[in-house]
Amino acid sequence: MRRIDWQSLDRALTGQATADERAALEARSRAYPSAAGALAGLRRVGVVPDAPPLARWNVEDALAKVKLASPETTPVRISPLRSRRAIAMVVGIAAAAAALLIVVVRSRVVDPTLDAATKLVTAGSTARGQRLRVNLVDGTQVVLGPESRLSIAKEFERGARTVVMEGEAYFHVARDEARPFRLRAGSGLIDVLGTEFTVRAYRDDSTVRVVVVTGRVSVRGLSPARRSTKPVTLQRGDVADLDRGDSVVVTHVADPSAYLEWLAGRLDFDDAPLHDVAHRLERWYDVRIDIADSTLALRRVSASFTDQTLREVLRSLCGGLRARCVQDGRDVRMEAEPPRR
Amino acid sequence: MTDIAEPALAQRIRSGDASAFDTLFRAHYQELCLFGYSYLRSPEAAEEIVQDVFTAIWTRRATWRVHESVEAYLFGAVRNRALRRLARGRTELRWRRGANEPASSALGVPDRELERAEAEQLVRAAVAELPERSRMAITLRWQHQMTYPEIAAAMGISVKGVEQHLARGIKRLRKLLTHLHVID
Numbered sequence: 001m002r003r004i005d006w007q008s009l010d011r012a013l014t015g016q017a018t019a020d021e022r023a024a025l026e027a028r029s030r031a032y033p034s035a036a037g038a039l040a041g042l043r044r045v046g047v048v049p050d051a052p053p054l055a056r057w058n059v060e061d062a063l064a065k066v067k068l069a070s071p072e073t074t075p076v077r078i079s080p081l082r083s084r085r086a087i088a089m090v091v092g093i094a095a096a097a098a099a100l101l102i103v104v105v106r107s108r109v110v111d112p113t114l115d116a117a118t119k120l121v122t123a124g125s126t127a128r129g130q131r132l133r134v135n136l137v138d139g140t141q142v143v144l145g146p147e148s149r150l151s152i153a154k155e156f157e158r159g160a161r162t163v164v165m166e167g168e169a170y171f172h173v174a175r176d177e178a179r180p181f182r183l184r185a186g187s188g189l190i191d192v193l194g195t196e197f198t199v200r201a202y203r204d205d206s207t208v209r210v211v212v213v214t215g216r217v218s219v220r221g222l223s224p225a226r227r228s229t230k231p232v233t234l235q236r237g238d239v240a241d242l243d244r245g246d247s248v249v250v251t252h253v254a255d256p257s258a259y260l261e262w263l264a265g266r267l268d269f270d271d272a273p274l275h276d277v278a279h280r281l282e283r284w285y286d287v288r289i290d291i292a293d294s295t296l297a298l299r300r301v302s303a304s305f306t307d308q309t310l311r312e313v314l315r316s317l318c319g320g321l322r323a324r325c326v327q328d329g330r331d332v333r334m335e336a337e338p339p340r341r
Numbered sequence: 342m343t344d345i346a347e348p349a350l351a352q353r354i355r356s357g358d359a360s361a362f363d364t365l366f367r368a369h370y371q372e373l374c375l376f377g378y379s380y381l382r383s384p385e386a387a388e389e390i391v392q393d394v395f396t397a398i399w400t401r402r403a404t405w406r407v408h409e410s411v412e413a414y415l416f417g418a419v420r421n422r423a424l425r426r427l428a429r430g431r432t433e434l435r436w437r438r439g440a441n442e443p444a445s446s447a448l449g450v451p452d453r454e455l456e457r458a459e460a461e462q463l464v465r466a467a468v469a470e471l472p473e474r475s476r477m478a479i480t481l482r483w484q485h486q487m488t489y490p491e492i493a494a495a496m497g498i499s500v501k502g503v504e505q506h507l508a509r510g511i512k513r514l515r516k517l518l519t520h521l522h523v524i525d
Contacts, residue, residue: 004524006511013483032522033453037460039523045468045480052384057374062388063366066395307357 004028013042068133068141068172068263120164125149128286131263136163139174140181143263146283147202168200170263173215184222185210188242191218191231198259204279207241210234211259221246266306267313274299274321278334285310287327292335296323351407354398362402365411366395373419376480380423390422409494416481417495460521467517468510475510478503 002024011017012025029036124134126144134142134150137157142150148167156162161181173181173192181192186201188208195215201208210219212234220231221242232248234240237256241249253259261268267284269277275297278289287310291297299321305313311327318325318334326333353361370391377387394415398405407414468476474496481487481495493500518524 006515006524009518009524010482014486028522033457034460034521035523037457037462038464038518038521040457041461041464041468042483042523045465045476045484051375051378054371054375056384057371057388057391059367059370062370062392063363066366066392066399 009042012039068143068170119154120151121154123150123152123163126167128283136174138176138179141172143170145169145200145262146286165199165201167202168198168262170196170198170260172196186242187222187244187246189220189222197234202283207243210238210240210242211253211256212236212238213256213260219248221248261304266304268304269301271300271302273297274301274334277301277303277317281310281313285313287330287332289332289334292333296321296334296336348407348411351405351411354402355405357402362395362399369412369415370395372485373415376416377419377423379480380420380427386426387423390426391419393422394418409491410487412485413481413487413491413495416485416487417497420477420495421497463517463521464514467514471510471513474506475513478506479510482507 002020004021004024008017008021008024012021017025025035025039029039123136124132124142124144126132126146126148128147130146132144134144136142136152138161140161144150144165145168148169149165150169151164153159153162159179161176161179162184163182164184166186171183171192173195183190183192183199185199186203186205186208188199188201188210190197190199190210192215195217196213197215197217198211198213199208210217214236216233216235218231218233219240219242232240232250234250237253239251239253239256239259241251243249258268267280269280275291278291278297281287282289301317301321303317303320305316310332314325314327314332317323322337323334324337350361350365354365373391373394374384374387377390378384381387381390397418468479471479477496478492481492487495489500489503492503496503496506498506515524
């Protein structure tokens with residue numbers, strides 16, 4: 001039988017053995033079960049004897065988590081005329097929230113409808129052109145969009161998990177059946193068990209929009225008298241728009257992740273009127289946009305931008321609309337191009 | 342020794358290509374978790390450090406530089422974080438000595454199969470008992486199929502150092518593997 005030394009063994013284990021060497025090792029494996037076993041062991045040296053199976057680590061969940069952990073690092077680009085504003089750092093916020101909560105000595109029962117007596121503390125807020133990740137003490141992760149604010153009940157840690165938000169936010173709520181997670185957004189009240197969803201409730205939005213990515217939430221409106229209406233249950237892919245009159249319109253989309261793209265620095269518009277687009281751009285880039293005529297403001301836009309500068313966005317928008325866009329510092333003016341004669 | 346041309350994947354990630362990042366992540370995530378586990382002995386802790394490594398890559402992608410292979414970088418980064426965490430927690434690296442116990446001799450298992458399984462256990466236990474650096478070098482070489490320069494990059498040492506760690510590990514395994522008829 002051909003002699004096997006360390007060099008030939010190393011070549012065999014790294015796939016570089018000659019045909020001769022391979023044949024010799026195979027012959028050995030047939031002759032001695034111990035050799036076959038030892039070779040199998042050497043090929044799996046990194047596999048610890050009592051290690052969990054690889055499937056223990058869920059790749060897609062982890063990827064989503066990593067992406068979530070990095071949104072503040074795909075900075076929203078501020079218009080090139082200004083210095084890039086530092087996107088607020090996150091870790092400090094979580095620590096601050098935790099510290100605030102520790103101060104609470106005795107928990108009071110929090111009225112789940114959030115009456116005036118519910119004491120709130122701000123867990124995070126963003127200015128225009130910013131995004132912020134906030135980790136709450138219960139393990140819930142929140143990413144705030146630009147010009148948004150998240151407040152939590154002072155008793156959050158010990159009492160009911162009650163939070164209030166304004167603006168746009170993504171929530172990945174930690175599961176805790178004993179303490180339901182309740183979110184007040186604009187005129188909507190959202191009850192959650194453990195799930196992922198996004199909410200848009202800017203003051204000037206006419207509706208509160210909730211998109212469920214995983215799990216299940218229930219949404220209901222709060223009439224001005226704070227008498228809650230009947231809740232509507234939403235599931236994965238449901239997009240609910242709650243208007244000021246407390247009626248909920250639910251549509252269903254196959255892929256709700258499209259609504260998460262702002263997390264990764266992407267702005268998506270699907271057949272949206274230009275004035276809505278302008279609104280989002282104002283928040284995103286911290287500018288003022290003036291649309292000179294109302295016909296132009298109603299023109300519909302479908303577009304998607306990832307990490308582009310305002311100048312690039314304006315160029316493609318105005319090119320597509322045949323409009324003239326003039327940027328002067330933080331002011332942008334859009335007007336229809338005069339018709340050609 | 343010259344630097345190997347930088348992998349295209351790393352270049353794409355540096356330029357902000359999210360799908361390239363996803364590809365890299367999916368290709369290595371579980372394997373790296375297992376690798377981290379071999380240090381930390383906790384699936385959750387392993388997962389955390391691997392996610393930290395990828396978060397750091399994506400966060401600082403614009404300045405991400407890979408000198409050997411992307412794999413070498415990833416294993417090196419996971420190892421560094423694992424060791425840092427161990428040092429911080431003063432947790433001892435515990436190797437399960439029980440792995441030396443003979444495989445259970447269930448009735449009806451043919452002798453050959455038993456002998457094979459026992460040999461595999463013996464080898465893996467012997468590797469697990471090696472000093473950390475020898476074990477790392479051997480693991481990267483035989484399980485992850487890396488070249489010497491790649492291992493050097495992953496471990497942050499010279500190629501000469503890699504040779505030494507491998508030689509040290511091999512020396513300790515020599516007797517066992519001769520006994521098991523793998524080498525002469």
